[in-house]
Amino acid sequence: MLSTDQPVTSRNAEKYDAILEEAIRVFAEVGFRNTDVQVIADKAGVGKGTVYRYFGNKEDLFWAACFSVMERLGNHVTRAVQGNHGALQTLRMAGMAYAEFFENNPHYLDVFVQDRAEFRGAAPDSHKQFQQEILQVFALVIERGIAEGEIRPVDAHKTITAMASMFYGTVNFACYVKDRYRLSELAEHGLNLFLAGIRQDRSDAVKDSDQ
Amino acid sequence: MLSTDQPVTSRNAEKYDAILEEAIRVFAEVGFRNTDVQVIADKAGVGKGTVYRYFGNKEDLFWAACFSVMERLGNHVTRAVQGNHGALQTLRMAGMAYAEFFENNPHYLDVFVQDRAEFRGAAPDSHKQFQQEILQVFALVIERGIAEGEIRPVDAHKTITAMASMFYGTVNFACYVKDRYRLSELAEHGLNLFLAGIRQDRSDAVKDSDQ
Amino acid sequence: MLSTDQPVTSRNAEKYDAILEEAIRVFAEVGFRNTDVQVIADKAGVGKGTVYRYFGNKEDLFWAACFSVMERLGNHVTRAVQGNHGALQTLRMAGMAYAEFFENNPHYLDVFVQDRAEFRGAAPDSHKQFQQEILQVFALVIERGIAEGEIRPVDAHKTITAMASMFYGTVNFACYVKDRYRLSELAEHGLNLFLAGIRQDRSDAVKDSDQ
Amino acid sequence: MLSTDQPVTSRNAEKYDAILEEAIRVFAEVGFRNTDVQVIADKAGVGKGTVYRYFGNKEDLFWAACFSVMERLGNHVTRAVQGNHGALQTLRMAGMAYAEFFENNPHYLDVFVQDRAEFRGAAPDSHKQFQQEILQVFALVIERGIAEGEIRPVDAHKTITAMASMFYGTVNFACYVKDRYRLSELAEHGLNLFLAGIRQDRSDAVKDSDQ
DNA sequence: AATGAATGAGCATTCATTCAT
DNA sequence: TATGAATGAATGCTCATTCAT
Structure with a gap:
């Protein structure tokens, strides 16, 4: 179902979903440019590096x-x-x-x-x-x-x-x-x-x- | 016709129009957040300070x-x-x-x-x-x-x-x-x-x- | 009495005094670096150019x-x-x-x-x-x-x-x-x-x- | 001994000290207003962002x-x-x-x-x-x-x-x-x-x- | 002589991204 | 695999100074 193919060897579905959910919320709330990836990471309860590991970069996360x-x-x-x-x-x-x-x-x-x-x-x-x-x-x-x-x-x-x-x-x-x-x-x-x-x-x- | 009243003592209509015209173009092209006011100033052929003198700040210019x-x-x-x-x-x-x-x-x-x-x-x-x-x-x-x-x-x-x-x-x-x-x-x-x-x-x- | 020798051909003592008075007040109030010469000019009721004509530059005014x-x-x-x-x-x-x-x-x-x-x-x-x-x-x-x-x-x-x-x-x-x-x-x-x-x-x- | 508690998760004491030391030197040398935080960062051998991470802002650093x-x-x-x-x-x-x-x-x-x-x-x-x-x-x-x-x-x-x-x-x-x-x-x-x-x-x- | 419009160098701060641990 | 410390490029805005009028 997922279209993006990250060079990720293993994934934790819960973290993935949590990040995605918070990303939707934060992007919607403050806009793409105003979004600080750190904020998404914090809300999702993961490290910033993890966000990048799962989604590559801010744009792909969007x-x-x-x-x-x-x-x-x-x-x-x-x-x-x-x-x-x-x-x-x-x-x-x-x-x-x-x-x-x-x-x-x-x-x-x-x-x-x-x-x-x-x-x-x-x-x-x-x-x-x-x-x-x-x-x-x-x-x-x-x-x-x-x-x-x-x-x-x-x-x-x-x-x-x-x-x-x-x-x-x-x-x-x-x-x-x-x-x-x-x-x-x-x-x-x-x-x-x-x-x-x-x-x-x-x-x-x-x-x-x-x- | 214009509704905004900046605290500007005198205006050069040509510069004002040039800035506005380029602002429309640049905002449209790269988006509000991606717009560097310097670029508008350059394209309009005026100093950056002039843009601020005429329009107060980036948001008001927008x-x-x-x-x-x-x-x-x-x-x-x-x-x-x-x-x-x-x-x-x-x-x-x-x-x-x-x-x-x-x-x-x-x-x-x-x-x-x-x-x-x-x-x-x-x-x-x-x-x-x-x-x-x-x-x-x-x-x-x-x-x-x-x-x-x-x-x-x-x-x-x-x-x-x-x-x-x-x-x-x-x-x-x-x-x-x-x-x-x-x-x-x-x-x-x-x-x-x-x-x-x-x-x-x-x-x-x-x-x-x-x- | 005045120590600075500006290349000024003629002076209006009242304006000179007004600028100096406001300069003291503004420099004291907000500090040298925070002082906007325009503010002094405004308070003294003269143009900014006049301040520069009378005192040369911000430092000399100070x-x-x-x-x-x-x-x-x-x-x-x-x-x-x-x-x-x-x-x-x-x-x-x-x-x-x-x-x-x-x-x-x-x-x-x-x-x-x-x-x-x-x-x-x-x-x-x-x-x-x-x-x-x-x-x-x-x-x-x-x-x-x-x-x-x-x-x-x-x-x-x-x-x-x-x-x-x-x-x-x-x-x-x-x-x-x-x-x-x-x-x-x-x-x-x-x-x-x-x-x-x-x-x-x-x-x-x-x-x-x-x- | 240190009274300020920045929202910093972890600190490298050496960098912290280096920044502080250079800050003292630069603030003293050119004054608060004239100080470019970049200069402190350069002299301390760290990125500008690091200075902000450790001290929050220029005033707090001061x-x-x-x-x-x-x-x-x-x-x-x-x-x-x-x-x-x-x-x-x-x-x-x-x-x-x-x-x-x-x-x-x-x-x-x-x-x-x-x-x-x-x-x-x-x-x-x-x-x-x-x-x-x-x-x-x-x-x-x-x-x-x-x-x-x-x-x-x-x-x-x-x-x-x-x-x-x-x-x-x-x-x-x-x-x-x-x-x-x-x-x-x-x-x-x-x-x-x-x-x-x-x-x-x-x-x-x-x-x-x-x- | 007096003015103030125009300028652009200068600077604080943010944040996407990397990478050592 | 997961993290978050470190980085530096990017940008809004200010203001001393100039100079045409």
């Missing part, structure tokens, strides 16, 4: 943190859409799960923000691949929806990308309007409008769109 | 850069929607102008990203106010569209916030899928779906939605 | 401040011993005047302290000369006292130097014991003991020595 | 240097008065030891001067306490001298403070008259006069007063 968060997000969303549902319903559940994930774990979001800011999408291939796999899963959901007549005939992949962008934007933008809207509130509203836009039959669109 | 980009974005979008158009058409023009702005000036986007990452939306009030004013303008457009029967009866402010979030997300997310889609392509697709979701009459929705 | 304080001290002590008094009485009056001068104007003392710390007695000759002249005056007082049988036959110049050292030390050391003794209290006690040590006739020494 | 000098002075004087001597003799030995200490190590004096100039007696409590302890030791010597009839009945603590002030002043003032007197010469003269002023029986005073 990537590992990112990847871990991405996995957790993937797992969370995947679990949320378990079961047989219509395509639209699946998309709705996925979207809300995505928003909840970040609403409940704001520091996870901050890791992504750091990633975007510091490395402009220059993530390791493993990350991109993981991301693409997730998108692909839901592109298939859209195609199924189209096939079943629930969704208008749209470019499935482009549409799921647009939807992902919207959610990505919502969770990020929410901090600017947090005095007025909760994240999940904003996410749901956007979701309603977006789904209304792709559904085949508009007659039932009104009911889940507020007002 | 805020000035952010604000300037925000103004430019505001001006660009405002100019794009000049003239009498239907509400939906106005929203479309605004959205596309927004996307174009960042597609043509990728470094402007990076300034915003830095802002989000380093300061988590803790911008000066002047920035937030400016942002709110822009949102308000387009909330009114939506209300007009509702009044004219072009747009479904939705919460105008929440809807424009959701739309802004979507665009914010699109321009930010684009870097992750740039191998597959151009920013404007993604923006247009999202825009079509979103507008389809809010338009009153779906019969004409198909025409501007792809396929 | 020397001028020192010299001015030295003059004031000299004047104060000289005035205090006006009139015909016995030698011991004259020394006593001078000593107490010296202590009072610094007790009433603590910032004057700080200028001397800065001088000692920053330049280790490397004052311009004009300063040393002034200092020697003062010492000489009181060396003569001691010689008079010896001649008149009031003072034991001691090396007059060495003795006045020792006495000056004692007072220099007292006003400087006082800050370390200020919780326990006032400066003038400490000065008087030292003075009593010292004078007792040089007076010819010890029978009258007891009266001015405490207890 | 205090450690001051305290160390104070300890050395205390040790030197204490050693000098070992053995059974009369009170006056003990005071004389202490005074001369004090003067010798600074005459032989002029840079030690400069550290104290810096302290006085930069921090106006705002030393850490540990320093003040150390100082008071020393004064107290000699206040007891004076009281013993009074009890044994060697010294006139004076306020012992005030008198030792005055004597300390005199010596403090002498070692500091000496630089201004170094062309004429050596420090120890001046100190001895002052000492003679001072002791003459406090001794009970003047008949034997003449012998140790010069001329």
